[in-house]
Amino acid sequence: MAKLVSLRTCIGCQAKKEKKNFIRVVLDKKGELSVDANQRQLGRGAYLCKMKDKNFLDQNCLQKALAKNSFNYAFRKKITNKKFTPTSSCGDSGTC
Numbered sequence: 001m002a003k004l005v006s007l008r009t010c011i012g013c014q015a016k017k018e019k020k021n022f023i024r025v026v027l028d029k030k031g032e033l034s035v036d037a038n039q040r041q042l043g044r045g046a047y048l049c050k051m052k053d054k055n056f057l058d059q060n061c062l063q064k065a066l067a068k069n070s071f072n073y074a075f076r077k078k079i080t081n082k083k084f085t086p087t088s089s090c091g092d093s094g095t096c
Contacts, residue, residue, distance in 0.1 A: 008047045011070035012061030015049060022047035023057050027075045046074035 006019040024036040024045045035057070036045060048065060049058040065071060071079045 010049045010061050011046045011074050012048055012058070012064035017049070019047075021050055023050055027079070031080070033071065033079065044075055046071060
């Protein structure tokens with residue numbers, strides 16, 4: 001039997017890929033966006049593309065998502081905190 005592949009959609013560029021090719025962003029209880037490095041945190045999540053062959057967040061997809069207010073749509077509430085630093089919870093090297 002064939003193995004099912006978990007497809008997700010990037011909220012920035014709308015690309016559909018396997019889950020492992022994305023970085024998951026979650027909205028915490030304080031209303032702040034943070035990177036879910038292990039993709040295991042509870043709650044609603046949104047996905048953004050990784051850079052090819054690296055664990056870095058694709059800045060083009062992030063800028064598109066911010067410009068289109070895609071986080072508001074993905075989290076089904078207005079996100080007022082635009083100070084999203086994707087590398088803050090990924091460690092000093094900026095990798096997740």
